[in-house]
Amino acid sequence: DTGVSQDPRHKITKRGQNVTFRCDPISEHNRLYWYRQTLGQGPEFLTYFQNEAQLEKSRLLSDRFSAERPKGSFSTLEIQRTEQGDSAMYLCASRAAGTGSYGYTFGSGTRLTVV
Amino acid sequence: QKEVEQDPGPLSVPEGAIVSLNCTYSNSAFQYFMWYRQYSRKGPELLMYTYSSGNKEDGRFTAQVDKSSKYISLFIRDSQPSDSATYLCAIPASLSGGSYIPTFGRGTSLIVHP
Numbered sequence: 418d419t420g421v422s423q424d425p426r427h428k429i430t431k432r433g434q435n436v437t438f439r440c441d442p443i444s445e446h447n448r449l450y451w452y453r454q455t456l457g458q459g460p461e462f463l464t465y466f467q468n469e470a471q472l473e474k475s476r477l478l479s480d481r482f483s484a485e486r487p488k489g490s491f492s493t494l495e496i497q498r499t500e501q502g503d504s505a506m507y508l509c510a511s512r513a514a515g516t517g518s519y520g521y522t523f524g525s526g527t528r529l530t531v532v
Numbered sequence: 533q534k535e536v537e538q539d540p541g542p543l544s545v546p547e548g549a550i551v552s553l554n555c556t557y558s559n560s561a562f563q564y565f566m567w568y569r570q571y572s573r574k575g576p577e578l579l580m581y582t583y584s585s586g587n588k589e590d591g592r593f594t595a596q597v598d599k600s601s602k603y604i605s606l607f608i609r610d611s612q613p614s615d616s617a618t619y620l621c622a623i624p625a626s627l628s629g630g631s632y633i634p635t636f637g638r639g640t641s642l643i644v645h646p
Contacts, residue, residue: 421575450633457540459620459636460576465627473627508575517624519566521634523575 421524429530437495438527442511449492452508499531536623538637551608553640555621566622567606611644
């Protein structure tokens, strides 16, 4: 297993376009998390899944954002009508049940630049 | 007030120096604390976690918690250029559904120059 994989690594898009990111977690991890990190800040929680169920969404996740994990394996994060303020690193993390807040494995992120 | 506060730096030290990185937190109910390391263009990776007040040592790294002053520290002995990274402290904040997630400080950028 090569860890948490995110694709693409970098996305440049024009304002108003839609973008979709993919995360492939560690295969035996049933919990998957999305975070956003802007320059000079720590990662901020967006949403998480337990298997295919989306259990929690942050107030940061506006209605232009949607996340799915249809079969409890990979997840996608879509941003519609992108704005310049959406420019950030989008991080995915996964963990197995019972490992606590210290059991997270993060991917290398997708860096979004909205021009 | 953010749940965890951290000076962003950058902190620049010569190779071999002892480095001290610090955070303050607001909620005395937190039971354990984490330090993550993030290299440029990579995701954070867990470096250490500690449950209680006092020190926890792992090789060149020592995590220290002072619950009375709500202060957590990470010390790096004999710092190396490969330690150059951003160091993020994190606390387990609760979600509305009862789960806990790491909530991060803004990170301190450390540069160790040869």
